[in-house]
Amino acid sequence: MSKFFTDRLSKLKPYTPGEQPKDMQYIKLNTNESPFAPSQAVSNAVLAESKKLQLYSDPECVNVRRELARVYNVDINKVIVTNGSDEVLNFAFMAFADEKKPLVFPNITYGFYPVLAELNRIPYTEIPLKDDFTIDINDYIGVNKTVVIANPNAPTGIALTLQEIEKIVASNPNNIVIIDEAYVDFGGESAVSLVDKYDNLLVTQTFSKSRSMAGARLGFGIGNEKLIADLNTIRYSTNPYNVNRMTDAAGAAALADNDYYMNNCKKIVENRKWTVAALQQLGFDVLPSKANFVFAKNDKIDGEKLYLELKKRGVLVRHFTKEKICQYNRITIGTMEQMQKLIDTVSLILKEN
Numbered sequence: 001m002s003k004f005f006t007d008r009l010s011k012l013k014p015y016t017p018g019e020q021p022k023d024m025q026y027i028k029l030n031t032n033e034s035p036f037a038p039s040q041a042v043s044n045a046v047l048a049e050s051k052k053l054q055l056y057s058d059p060e061c062v063n064v065r066r067e068l069a070r071v072y073n074v075d076i077n078k079v080i081v082t083n084g085s086d087e088v089l090n091f092a093f094m095a096f097a098d099e100k101k102p103l104v105f106p107n108i109t110y111g112f113y114p115v116l117a118e119l120n121r122i123p124y125t126e127i128p129l130k131d132d133f134t135i136d137i138n139d140y141i142g143v144n145k146t147v148v149i150a151n152p153n154a155p156t157g158i159a160l161t162l163q164e165i166e167k168i169v170a171s172n173p174n175n176i177v178i179i180d181e182a183y184v185d186f187g188g189e190s191a192v193s194l195v196d197k198y199d200n201l202l203v204t205q206t207f208s209k210s211r212s213m214a215g216a217r218l219g220f221g222i223g224n225e226k227l228i229a230d231l232n233t234i235r236y237s238t239n240p241y242n243v244n245r246m247t248d249a250a251g252a253a254a255l256a257d258n259d260y261y262m263n264n265c266k267k268i269v270e271n272r273k274w275t276v277a278a279l280q281q282l283g284f285d286v287l288p289s290k291a292n293f294v295f296a297k298n299d300k301i302d303g304e305k306l307y308l309e310l311k312k313r314g315v316l317v318r319h320f321t322k323e324k325i326c327q328y329n330r331i332t333i334g335t336m337e338q339m340q341k342l343i344d345t346v347s348l349i350l351k352e353n
């Protein structure tokens with residue numbers, strides 16, 4: 001740390017992204033990317049826009065917002081797009097939470113929430129999950145704080161129903177409830193249908209998972225027009241050109257090809273079912289996932305050891321060191337070929353152990 005770094009930030013513990021090692025070719029099941037390439041129309045759109053890079057991007061991102069409004073059946077003024085959904089989460093924390101409206105989220109959830117809270121000096125409370133790793137919605141009913149819930153949750157993959165989400169939103173009319181739906185397309189129920197009914201609901205989603213665009217950085221928020229206007233105030237005060245012109249065009253092209261992506265999601269759901277059964281055959285406890293990953297442990301092998309042994313053999317999964325979950329590994333669901341390789345490698349490791 002330099003002597004110039006401010007006292008205020010000197011204790012900030014930054015988020016640790018999943019590793020992206022370059023030493024060898026891995027079967028990458030550690031950062032919940034899609035195993036499928038984007039559609040041809042997306043590549044074409046990127047190429048066309050790349051020839052106009054001397055020009056700024058459209059700060060209103062009308063191309064992709066218009067398509068989002070069509071696909072999600074909402075008014076375009078209810079949509080904001082950002083540089084990945086991490087950015088819309090940051091904007092929302094900045095806009096809607098402070099000492100008077102502190103944050104509350106589960107203890108075990110997406111690791112970026114506490115980091116963004118610290119960065120923005122927002123007090124926060126973490127509420128432990130139940131022993132079975134589910135969220136007890138009663139903890140959030142009338143909690144009178146700014147609520148953030150990943151649905152499905154990460155890294156557990158467990159989802160709340162739309163009815164449960166609605167109860168939380170309806171019971172906190174004076175606070176924003178942020179529902180982070182990064183993984184919703186793999187079997188969850190989206191709360192987008194509730195944004196006309198509740199002015200305190202912000203739903204965030206991403207193109208990084210179901211739409212094969214993690215490398216393009218495109219996220220979005222859907223909510224009441226006034227909320228979106230507030231988020232735009234933050235956006236225009238930080239980075240009005242937050243989405244580059246290739247990504248704006250790529251997002252619009254992806255939505256025009258939505259069937260391709262939703263069909264890929266179906267394949268992932270099928271592969272997830274196969275993987276869960278195969279892991280259970282090998283003695284794993286697997287949490288019930290509605291996401292493009294599973295969270296699993298096996299009492300016959302230490303969680304970190306399994307992660308390291310897999311890595312040695314060219315299969316990357318995500319291991320977290322937090323005590324409550326350190327026996328588990330989060331495994332992204334890829335193609336059948338990748339999942340077969342995972343299961344073969346795990347079997348081998350268990351035999352040798």
Ligand code: PMP
Pocket residue numbers: 083084085086087110150153154180182205206207208214218219
């Ligand atoms: N929310 C959750 C729960 C996530 O796991 C992720 C991915 N790490 C994100 C949001 C952000 O993803 P992105 O910035 O790529 O949209």
